[in-house]
Amino acid sequence: MPRFDVLTLFAGYFEPLRSQGICRRAFDSGALQLHTWNPRDHASGAHRSVDDRPYGGGPGMVMLAEPLLGALRAAQSARAGAGLGAAPVLLFSPAGRVLRQPEVQRLAASEGAVLVCGRYEGVDQRFIDLHVDEEISLGDFVLSGGEIPAMALLDAVARLLPGVLGDELSAQQDSFSDGLLDCPHYTRPPLFETREVPQVLMGGDHARIARWRRDRMLELSWRRRPELVLELERAGRLDRQDLRMLAELRARDAGQAGAAPSATPATPSAAPSAAD
Numbered sequence: 001m002p003r004f005d006v007l008t009l010f011a012g013y014f015e016p017l018r019s020q021g022i023c024r025r026a027f028d029s030g031a032l033q034l035h036t037w038n039p040r041d042h043a044s045g046a047h048r049s050v051d052d053r054p055y056g057g058g059p060g061m062v063m064l065a066e067p068l069l070g071a072l073r074a075a076q077s078a079r080a081g082a083g084l085g086a087a088p089v090l091l092f093s094p095a096g097r098v099l100r101q102p103e104v105q106r107l108a109a110s111e112g113a114v115l116v117c118g119r120y121e122g123v124d125q126r127f128i129d130l131h132v133d134e135e136i137s138l139g140d141f142v143l144s145g146g147e148i149p150a151m152a153l154l155d156a157v158a159r160l161l162p163g164v165l166g167d168e169l170s171a172q173q174d175s176f177s178d179g180l181l182d183c184p185h186y187t188r189p190p191l192f193e194t195r196e197v198p199q200v201l202m203g204g205d206h207a208r209i210a211r212w213r214r215d216r217m218l219e220l221s222w223r224r225r226p227e228l229v230l231e232l233e234r235a236g237r238l239d240r241q242d243l244r245m246l247a248e249l250r251a252r253d254a255g256q257a258g259a260a261p262s263a264t265p266a267t268p269s270a271a272p273s274a275a276d
């Protein structure tokens with residue numbers, strides 16, 4: 001059962017996670033544990049400051065290393081008191097490695113982590129150098145703090161934990177769970193405006209439906225994220241029918257590009273262009 005200890009100046013952000021939806025189920029059942037630690041509780045001085053002006057001048061404030069270290073030590077000793085081993089210390093930062101599903105899967109299967117939420121211009125670099133194991137980014141944009149990335153990570157972990165989703169298979173069929181994007185989904189009515197539900201989904205042939213879905217996953221991934229398909233191909237994780245579909249997609253691309261269609265395995269340079 002993973003436990004996350006979050007160092008944050010704004011613990012209130014996490015309350016909706018505890019009280020709503022899938023995450024609430026994870027917390028209520030004890031599948032996921034969350035503890036917050038406020039660096040301000042470890043700040044010194046009459047004002048209990050947690051930030052100061054940057055050396056060298058410039059706009060904004062920088063989070064002080066000492067209150068963060070106090071909060072980190074408190075979190076680490078509480079974890080040790082609960083019988084847990086040393087946990088990785090992860091800092092949210094636009095400069096970090098973009099969070100991907102394999103990392104979420106690893107965390108869901110682990111004892112958890114200490115998550116550090118930056119604010120202001122960021123965190124004193126010496127705290128990062130000395131106490132952070134890894135920096136994690138949510139993407140190439142700038143948020144006001146690390147709380148929303150922390151909540152995103154917790155939500156992504158929660159849905160992988162046993163008993164949290166209504167149907168265990170849902171998470172296994174989600175995008176990225178086996179490296180591809182998810183297939184399209186349809187529900188009632190059978191005809192919406194001019195669009196019908198694909199016939200194969202109405203026929204009840206489960207093997208054909210499974211193949212159709214897998215082909216759509218490959219097709220969508222090939223169009224939008226070809227590197228995902230190429231990664232699986234390189235790792236030998238595409239079966240014979242997958243490879244046949246991939247050859248068909250490459251042949252279509254070659255046909256559209258005006259070249260003679262070819263079903264021979266292509267190299268990464270044969271990935272579809274943005275125009276596809």
Ligand SMILES: C[S@@+](CC[C@H](N)C(=O)[O-])C[C@H]1O[C@@H](n2cnc3c(N)ncnc32)[C@H](O)[C@@H]1O
Binds near residue numbers: 094136141145
């Ligand atoms: C206003 S941001 C600091 C931005 C920093 N000065 C920069 O330009 O990279 C404050 C905090 O929000 C968090 N944050 C902002 N954008 C993020 C992102 N894309 N991924 C992860 N954390 C982010 C980090 O914890 C960061 O320390």
